[in-house]
Amino acid sequence: MRTLPIAFVRPVMRKEFRQIRRDSRSLIFMIFLPAFLLIMFGFALNFDVKHIPLAVVDQDGSRTSRDLIEKFRTTEYFDIRSVLDRTGEVDGLMARDKIRAALIIPERFSEDLLAERSPSVQFLIDGANAMSGTTAAGYAASILLSYSQRVTLEAMARRRPGGPMLPLKTEVRVWYNPELRSAKFLVPGLMAFILMVTLTTSTAFSIVREKERGTMEQIYVSPLRPTALIIGKMIPYILISLASAHIVLALGWVLFGVAVKGSYFLLLLTIVLFLISGLGQGILISSITRTQQVAFLICVLTTILPTFILSGFVFPVRNMPRVIQAITYLIPAKYFLVALRAIILKGVGFAAFWDQILFLAGFAIVILLLSVASIRRSTEGGRRRGRAR
Amino acid sequence: MKVILSILWKEFLQLRRDPRLFPVIFISPILQLILLGYAANLDVKNIPSVICDLDRSTASRGFLGDFVNSGYFSVEARVDRMEEIDRYLDHGDASMAFVIPRGFGDSLAGGKEASVMLIADGSESQSASIGVNYATLIAANYTQKIIFESFKRAGGLGLKPVLVKPELRVWYNPELKSRNFMVPGVLGLILMIMTTTLASLGIVREKESGTMEQLIVTPIRPYQLIIGKLLPFVLIGLVDTTFVISVARGWFGIPVRGSIALLFALCLAFMLNTLGIGLFVSTISRTQQQAMLTSLFFIMPQIVLSGFVFPIENMPKFFQYLTTVIPIRYFFVIIRGIMLKGAGWPELWNQAAALMGLGTVILTLSVARFHKKLD
Numbered sequence: 001m002r003t004l005p006i007a008f009v010r011p012v013m014r015k016e017f018r019q020i021r022r023d024s025r026s027l028i029f030m031i032f033l034p035a036f037l038l039i040m041f042g043f044a045l046n047f048d049v050k051h052i053p054l055a056v057v058d059q060d061g062s063r064t065s066r067d068l069i070e071k072f073r074t075t076e077y078f079d080i081r082s083v084l085d086r087t088g089e090v091d092g093l094m095a096r097d098k099i100r101a102a103l104i105i106p107e108r109f110s111e112d113l114l115a116e117r118s119p120s121v122q123f124l125i126d127g128a129n130a131m132s133g134t135t136a137a138g139y140a141a142s143i144l145l146s147y148s149q150r151v152t153l154e155a156m157a158r159r160r161p162g163g164p165m166l167p168l169k170t171e172v173r174v175w176y177n178p179e180l181r182s183a184k185f186l187v188p189g190l191m192a193f194i195l196m197v198t199l200t201t202s203t204a205f206s207i208v209r210e211k212e213r214g215t216m217e218q219i220y221v222s223p224l225r226p227t228a229l230i231i232g233k234m235i236p237y238i239l240i241s242l243a244s245a246h247i248v249l250a251l252g253w254v255l256f257g258v259a260v261k262g263s264y265f266l267l268l269l270t271i272v273l274f275l276i277s278g279l280g281q282g283i284l285i286s287s288i289t290r291t292q293q294v295a296f297l298i299c300v301l302t303t304i305l306p307t308f309i310l311s312g313f314v315f316p317v318r319n320m321p322r323v324i325q326a327i328t329y330l331i332p333a334k335y336f337l338v339a340l341r342a343i344i345l346k347g348v349g350f351a352a353f354w355d356q357i358l359f360l361a362g363f364a365i366v367i368l369l370l371s372v373a374s375i376r377r378s379t380e381g382g383r384r385r386g387r388a389r
Numbered sequence: 390m391k392v393i394l395s396i397l398w399k400e401f402l403q404l405r406r407d408p409r410l411f412p413v414i415f416i417s418p419i420l421q422l423i424l425l426g427y428a429a430n431l432d433v434k435n436i437p438s439v440i441c442d443l444d445r446s447t448a449s450r451g452f453l454g455d456f457v458n459s460g461y462f463s464v465e466a467r468v469d470r471m472e473e474i475d476r477y478l479d480h481g482d483a484s485m486a487f488v489i490p491r492g493f494g495d496s497l498a499g500g501k502e503a504s505v506m507l508i509a510d511g512s513e514s515q516s517a518s519i520g521v522n523y524a525t526l527i528a529a530n531y532t533q534k535i536i537f538e539s540f541k542r543a544g545g546l547g548l549k550p551v552l553v554k555p556e557l558r559v560w561y562n563p564e565l566k567s568r569n570f571m572v573p574g575v576l577g578l579i580l581m582i583m584t585t586t587l588a589s590l591g592i593v594r595e596k597e598s599g600t601m602e603q604l605i606v607t608p609i610r611p612y613q614l615i616i617g618k619l620l621p622f623v624l625i626g627l628v629d630t631t632f633v634i635s636v637a638r639g640w641f642g643i644p645v646r647g648s649i650a651l652l653f654a655l656c657l658a659f660m661l662n663t664l665g666i667g668l669f670v671s672t673i674s675r676t677q678q679q680a681m682l683t684s685l686f687f688i689m690p691q692i693v694l695s696g697f698v699f700p701i702e703n704m705p706k707f708f709q710y711l712t713t714v715i716p717i718r719y720f721f722v723i724i725r726g727i728m729l730k731g732a733g734w735p736e737l738w739n740q741a742a743a744l745m746g747l748g749t750v751i752l753t754l755s756v757a758r759f760h761k762k763l764d
Contacts, residue, residue: 029682044708045699095736127562128729129570138522145529291407292677293590300582301417309425324428348479
């Protein structure tokens with residue numbers, strides 16, 4: 001009598017569970033590594049560009065110039081590291097990475113200002129880090145602009161008291177994350193990044209280990225179908241990573257105040273689809289490699305940097321060139337991240353991100369089919385080799 | 390020497406066993422570099438925005454014109470009611486909104502204070518804060534224009550408005566391209582990932598398959614074994630460095646302003662660290678699975694806390710101290726210094742010293758542990 005392929009899922013699952021249990025350190029790592037990394041990164045990281053180390057060269061040395069320096073000192077954007085006498089010293093400090101920006105106030109600055117000749121100051125920035133460089137330039141421009149406006153209005157007020165006020169007030173409102181706290185923004189991104197890497201690596205060895213140890217040959221000659229093999233191997237890992245994903249979510253809530261605003265059911269659906277995608281990617285890698293060394297290397301290379309950079313976690317996808325934007329469709333963390341931000345931070349409904357869920361489901365299905373196909377090919381190869389002998 | 394060479398040869402034969410290894414080692418760094426070189430772009434432009442002009446006056450159109458023409462914002466939609474903004478932000482179709490309240494133009498004309506509202510999607514707080522910065526700067530410039538005009542109208546009162554102009558000079562990377570910052574970083578990451586993972590798994594495999602025992606009973610000395618085992622990875626690392634630097638220069642036009650010899654020498658110093666960590670991981674792991682997860686435990690924090698993307702000076706003090714034991718942190722300063730700033734030994738000696746010191750300590754400890762395991 002022919003056994004239904006699905007009946008093989010259970011024994012494979014049981015065997016896989018037993019094997020996982022035997023290596024308790026790996027199990028602990030799989031469950032708690034994501035949590036550990038989230039705690040570490042969540043506390044350490046910060047997107048805000050603040051406290052940019054600044055050097056000031058005050059060639060004027062007047063009360064006015066000190067007044068302007070004070071403007072830079074009192075913002076949290078700059079930390080004045082040194083006040084120099086000569087411009088020449090700036091070079092060395094910047095090359096040694098001691099400062100990121102320098103403000104140079106020329107001689108006769110106060111004289112020009114009093115005579116109402118618009119003076120200029122030099123602002124040097126270390127462009128090597130383009131992001132903090134751009135931001136520093138923006139901050140400096142803002143500070144100087146508001147300084148000039150104050151000086152002008154004061155001069156006007158001296159001549160004609162009760163003159164014009166600052167005419168325009170800008171009211172800034174930030175939605176979803178009112179204090180613009182990076183943690184709120186970072187935590188979903190970190191979840192996607194950390195889970196993707198740990199998921200893929202947890203199944204990276206599932207098939208290739210059997211190949212390296214020679215037990216795969218036994219599977220080839222058994223009536224086990226590739227589909228049943230993959231499902232059976234995957235279920236234990238889905239359960240383990242579901243646990244670790246929930247630990248991560250709970251930590252995000254308890255430690256970083258990132259509460260789930262939207263529906264938990266939708267969140268669970270998204271997480272499960274993402275887990276299948278990540279674990280499936282690991283299985284696919286496992287089935288196309290021959291040694292564990294290479295499987296791990298491919299895993300790390302296809303998850304760490306691509307997820308970090310192409311998922312929209314750090315770099316906005318819409319700024320990328322079209323070709324690269326097309327490639328980001330291969331990064332499941334991207335869909336997960338958009339859906340996660342929508343559910344967790346915005347609390348919006350299914351209508352706002354159904355397309356992401358659809359893509360994620362599509363990715364999961366395709367990657368599983370590819371793994372099945374790859375194993376089927378090597379199974380047939382193995383059977384043929386077996387017959388030849 | 391002959392012993393080392395034969396171990397080296399054996400390692401290469403073993404590496405060839407998986408035909409996918411060499412493509413992965415040599416082609417993937419280049420692919421990664423090209424992909425990331427294009428993707429790593431923090432230059433926030435064309436932020437999709439919604440405009441809600443409730444005033445519809447010449448003044449409000451002039452004000453909004455300044456935003457649209459700045460190039461930082463692109464108008465996704467114009468709406469008539471504030472409630473309509475929600476949908477765009479909820480669905481992620483826009484990340485900023487500008488609201489001009491009714492009476493904006495009249496207030497300005499009457500010399501009263503007018504206000505505008507900027508709404509930003511804070512779920513992407515990074516682009517939100519950059520967007521808010523741009524917007525406030527544009528609004529401040531507009532304010533400046535109004536002040537100047539009111540000066541003119543007042544007949545100047547015998548004074549001229551002053552403006553302290555910043556004369557901006559950008560060093561090392563005049564166009565402020567993020568790529569120039571990220572690409573040298575990718576070299577460091579690839580070197581670390583390649584050497585740490587290959588070394589740790591390569592050694593554990595011998596243990597797992599039991600061939601380590603056979604090596605121990607041969608007259609091979611432990612140091613010969615270690616050198617023979619680690620040298621292939623050093624060579625792989627050097628080849629990768631050559632590839633990555635050639636692509637960075639040839640494809641992306643990222644300069645190497647400093648000395649290439651110094652760069653390679655310090656790559657070697659960096660590999661002392663990464664291979665040391667790999668060796669250490671191998672001494673505390675029984676199976677390759679354990680070695681993999683343990684390597685991950687060492688690699689992930691290094692990537693994120695190294696200053697690769699997130700500046701170290703923004704981290705809390707505790708983590709800043711923690712980063713002093715992260716070797717790649719020094720390597721990043723070195724490689725960016727040599728490539729972008731043309732820095733040499735006088736500027737970099739302390740980073741290099743930290744890298745070598747740390748490397749020596751890590752490698753010595755791992756070798757000692759490895760010895761103990763062998764005995």
